[in-house]
Amino acid sequence: MAIAAPAASPSIRISHRSSLFPNCPSVSWKSQYRPHSVVLSSRIRASSSLAVEPELSTQAQTSTDVELFACPVCYEPLIRKGPSGFNLPAIYRSGFKCKKCNKTYSSKNIYVDLTVTAGTKEYNEFKPARTELFRSPLVSFLYERGWRQNFNRSGFPGPDEEFQMAQEYFKAVQGGILVDVSCGSGLFSRKFAKSGDYSRVIALDFSENMLRQCYDFIKNDESILNSNLALVRADVSRLPFSSGSVDAVHAGAALHCWPSPSNAIAEINRILRSGGVFVGTTFLRFRQSTPAILRPLRERALQGYSYLTEEEIEDLCKSCGLVNFSKKVQESFIMFSAQKP
Ligand SMILES: C[S@@+](CC[C@H](N)C(=O)[O-])C[C@H]1O[C@@H](n2cnc3c(N)ncnc32)[C@H](O)[C@@H]1O
Structure with missing residues (x-):
């Protein structure tokens, strides 16, 4: 299966070199922003032009963008770090962080969890x-x-x-x-x-x-x-x-x-x-x-x-x-x- 290179992201590009996650010592591509499930990522890695480990990526392949997505806690636009482009593999392999409240969001299996409760360890919310x-x-x-x-x-x-x-x-x-x-x-x-x-x-x-x-x-x-x-x-x-x-x-x-x-x-x-x-x-x-x-x-x-x-x-x-x-x-x-x- 050949996956075409993702289209260039129309989102606003900001400086990439400095750390945007200074308050998050645990944040690294190998931990917090690494997708939990390997099903999709291994599929992509085996077959696509996105088949690049994020930590080994060049600047052209990995970008830090101001995103369409906003923090569900404070509605500030999220900063996205990961492969550029807006498609399932690129979004899945990205990590997101609110520049206002510092809350981080990552992919769960095949979707990005952007609920307020994303990342809670003890609290479980039940709806009607x-x-x-x-x-x-x-x-x-x-x-x-x-x-x-x-x-x-x-x-x-x-x-x-x-x-x-x-x-x-x-x-x-x-x-x-x-x-x-x-x-x-x-x-x-x-x-x-x-x-x-x-x-x-x-x-x-x-x-x-x-x-x-x-x-x-x-x-x-x-x-x-x-x-x-x-x-x-x-x-x-x-x-x-x-x-x-x-x-x-x-x-x-x-x-x-x-x-x-x-x-x-x-x-x-x-x-x-x-x-x-x-x-x-x-x-x-x-x-x-x-x-x-x-x-x-x-x-x-x-x-x-x-x-x-x-x-x-x-x-x-x-x-x-x-x-x-x-x-x-x-x-x-x-x-x-x-x-x-
Ligand atoms: C009957 S399904 C409709 C699915 C599809 N849109 C369709 O037209 O068949 C209703 C959907 O609403 C979703 N839903 C219920 N409460 C929700 C909430 N608080 N936020 C987002 N989605 C919710 C459910 O998970 C379910 O997938």
């Missing part, structure tokens, strides 16, 4: 069941092997058509940076990356196992492996991007799983640049045809998930500062779009 469910290895495995197809029974048109519909909404921001928030096993991230319509695609999810599935689906597809795609673990309520740095946010079938849809949409608004577009899909609490008498029953049955009404979604987008709300509804399925003014 609707989030935790998707962290399970079994659910993550089954997700694209039947689970997702079930959504069609509620009116979801299916990934191909949903992708085309989303692309229509994103027309004005093509060429920019797209974040596929709550990407799950990456069925839409793969399509966005393959389309070639975006300068960078970030597949982001809170579930470690969903991100592993993401990698499993792309590891044999060189066109995606070498595209401008990164896998990132993050919480939608604490997105690891600077304010106004992203052109497009997609969130397929996700809003009902988020611990706090209001915090999430406020975050999405924060990271979008002026004119940036948010497209989401979710299950509605009621179909238009649901008789009033049955609505309380459906409400009880859906307890535990944040299933909203069309009006609530629009209201929430507006209250988070987004404008130009538009929607397409089919049974319980809604695709909505809103824009950063």
Whole structure:
């Protein structure tokens, strides 16, 4: 397998020679920034132009950049150290550090962990069941092997058509940076990356196992492996991007799983640049045809998930500062779009 040399990073290059990690004595490529799993790295090392041990790299191969990614603790842009370029192998082999709070972030298996809890040793955080469910290895495995197809029974048109519909909404921001928030096993991230319509695609999810599935689906597809795609673990309520740095946010079938849809949409608004577009899909609490008498029953049955009404979604987008709300509804399925003014 030949992996093409990564495209030059468009991020701002800063001086490389001095140590950017003076307060971190343990930081070296052999320790903190060394990927924990050898699966991907050995694959790359065996076969690609990135097959260079970072500590032996020349300056041209290893760079220190101000990154697109920001610290989830203080939202300062992270400094990245590692191979240049924005693709899965280069990001995977990079280390990140916040220049404000000094917190460091490194790759876990095949994704970069940019959660606030990255690196904690004792503390474990558990989210509501609707989030935790998707962290399970079994659910993550089954997700694209039947689970997702079930959504069609509620009116979801299916990934191909949903992708085309989303692309229509994103027309004005093509060429920019797209974040596929709550990407799950990456069925839409793969399509966005393959389309070639975006300068960078970030597949982001809170579930470690969903991100592993993401990698499993792309590891044999060189066109995606070498595209401008990164896998990132993050919480939608604490997105690891600077304010106004992203052109497009997609969130397929996700809003009902988020611990706090209001915090999430406020975050999405924060990271979008002026004119940036948010497209989401979710299950509605009621179909238009649901008789009033049955609505309380459906409400009880859906307890535990944040299933909203069309009006609530629009209201929430507006209250988070987004404008130009538009929607397409089919049974319980809604695709909505809103824009950063
Ligand atoms: C039903 S799946 C949707 C996957 C995919 N986007 C799709 O369209 O099929 C919902 C996803 O939301 C993710 N999720 C839940 N809570 C999250 C959070 N707090 N931050 C980021 N992602 C979250 C889950 O891990 C899961 O992968």
